Amino acid sequence: MEQKSQLATRALFDAKTPRYSSYPSVSHFSPEVNSGLKRQWLSSIPANSSISIYLHVPFCRKLCWFCAYRTQSSQSDGPIRSYVEALKREISLVLQSLPPGTTVSRLHFGGGTPTILPADVFADLCATLTSAIPLASDYEFAVEVDPNDVDLDRVAALQAAGVNSVSMGIQDFDPEVQAAIGRTLSFDRVSAVVEDLRAHHIGQLTFDVLYGLPHQTGPRLTDTLQMLLSLSPDRFSVCNYSHVPALARRQSMIPSEALPPPPDRLRLFETAERLLQWDGYQPIGMDHFSRPDDRLAIANRLGRLRRDFRGYSDDPNDVLIGLGASAVSRFPQGYCQNEISTSGYEQAIAGGHHATTRGHVFKNDDRLRGEMIERLLCDLHLSGTSLARDLDMPVAVLDLYLDQIATGLSEMLQRDEHGIAIKPEARPFARMIASRLDRYALPAI
Ligand code: SF4
Structure with missing residues (x-):
């Protein structure tokens, strides 16, 4: 109990730590990576590889x-159709550099809202993509669906394209919370869309819920989760709302005095955690839950969980190609990011160039720290022996890193001869703990 109150009063939810969907974070990318380097990295993918595409x-x-x-x-x-034409041109640019036999397994x-694409535009885009780079036999095709912006034609287009996994941003059904965050979504609407998806054999379902929203309380979050549980999804993500109006100007519409203070936020997460675990969902990483037979839970048990721009996944591939404005690609050599503005992206692609404007070339130290951060956020523990085997480094060197991460964090971490483990009650603070490994942020080891 004492430890919990320490965690709550440390106001750790206010610590501005990166999401660590990449290491280094996108804010540390630089213009050292350009379209020419992206072409080289694409060409160096071995023939007949399986890749991922975002x-x-x-x-x-x-x-x-x-x-x-x-x-x-x-x-x-109009703007959506023109953007999709640019995406199709980018697909053919990527194809020019891809080795033969490449397939997409994720x-x-x-x-944004992918289901904003009209059904015919979605079908045309998917046909262009999968005829250029075919889907692998064991593929997963996931789409983020806005229940307010999807109709039967679009659901049929999802099915026809082979979509087999869907996620929906719910946040909270309480009317006062929804009014304060500028989003209206009813349970009846979500329930009807889920029924349509299942009638079209699109079964795998994830609900995204936020905690720490204005006017949110334990009973309100409980009501939302119980309504969602009645639809038997495969996964939940239960993420902390990050209030940064200086960076995200729309958030200045949200009254900061209505936000729950850090101790209440910790209790909201614990409420969700208890409820979902009672219902048989297993904790995954720092803020996800899934059914024991779901791919995420299986990957978690096998130590193969991954973390990237899509959140948690069981993605086995070394290469992730990002298509579209601001999209990030990951290669064994480093990251490339496309031009952020839609107009700049469309212009670059119309000129026949990859729209890469910045990125990061990995150094050995980035690989080491990136691997440790990813493993810590996925497994919530780090073992010196396993890291030494995977990274081909002396255990004694890795133990020094582990000692330094653990220093001063005994209320959140267990340190023993096997390594470090984040205590269950400190799970929501995993990113803050991982930030100790971040050489690009302060304080770093
Ligand atoms: S939360 Fe709202 S603004 Fe953000 S991507 Fe979804 S629909 Fe768009």
Whole structure:
């Protein structure tokens, strides 16, 4: 109990730590990586490899105040159709450098709102993509679906394209919370969309919920989760709302005095954790839960969980190609990021160039720290012996890193001869703990 109150009063939720969907974080990318280097990295993928693709759709019909993603509002389909033409040109540019026999085993459409694409545009884009780079036999094709912006034609288009996994941003069903965050979504709407998806054999379902929202309370979050549990999803992500109006201007519409203080936020997470575990969901990483037979839970048990721009995954591939404005690609050599603005991206692609404007070339130290951060956020523990085997380094050197991470964090970490483990009650603070390994942020080891 004493430890919990220490955690709550340390105001750790306010610590501004990166999400560690990449290491280093995107804010540390530089112009050292350009289109020429991206072409080289694409060409160096071994023939007959399986890769992953993330395709970004930066449009929404309405911009929600809480959302810190870089998205733009579009009431007409014109800008969306023109953006999709640029995506199709980027696919053919990528194809020019890809070795023969490349297939996609993990395909993810995110945004923004991918289901803003009209059904015929979605079908055309998927056909262009999969005829250029075929889906592997054991593929997963995931799409982020906005229940407010999907109809039967679009659901049929998802099925026809082979989509087999869907995630939905729910946040909270309470009307006062929804009014404060500028997003309206009813349980009836979500339930109807889930029924349509299942009727079209799109079964794997993830609900995204935020805690720490204005006016959110334990009973309100419990009601939301119980409604969602009645739909039997495969996974939940239960993430902390990060209030950064200086960076995400829309968030200035949210009254900061209505935000729960850090001790209440910790209790909200614990409420969700208890409820989901009672219902048989297993904790995954720092903020996900899944059914024991779900791919994430299996990857977690096998120590093969991964973390990247899509959140947690069981992605086995070394290469992730990002398509679209601001999308990030990951290669064994480093990261490339496309031009952030939609107009700049479309212009670069129209000129026949990859739209790469910045990125990062890995140094050995980045690989070591990136691997330790990813393992810590996925497994919530680090073993000196396993790291020594995987990274081909002396255990004594790795033990020094582990000692330094653990220094002064005894309320959150267990340190013994095997390594370090994040205590269950400190799970929501895993990113803050991992930031001790971040050479690009202070304080670093
Ligand atoms: S929460 Fe979803 S629908 Fe709302 S602005 Fe963000 S990406 Fe768009």
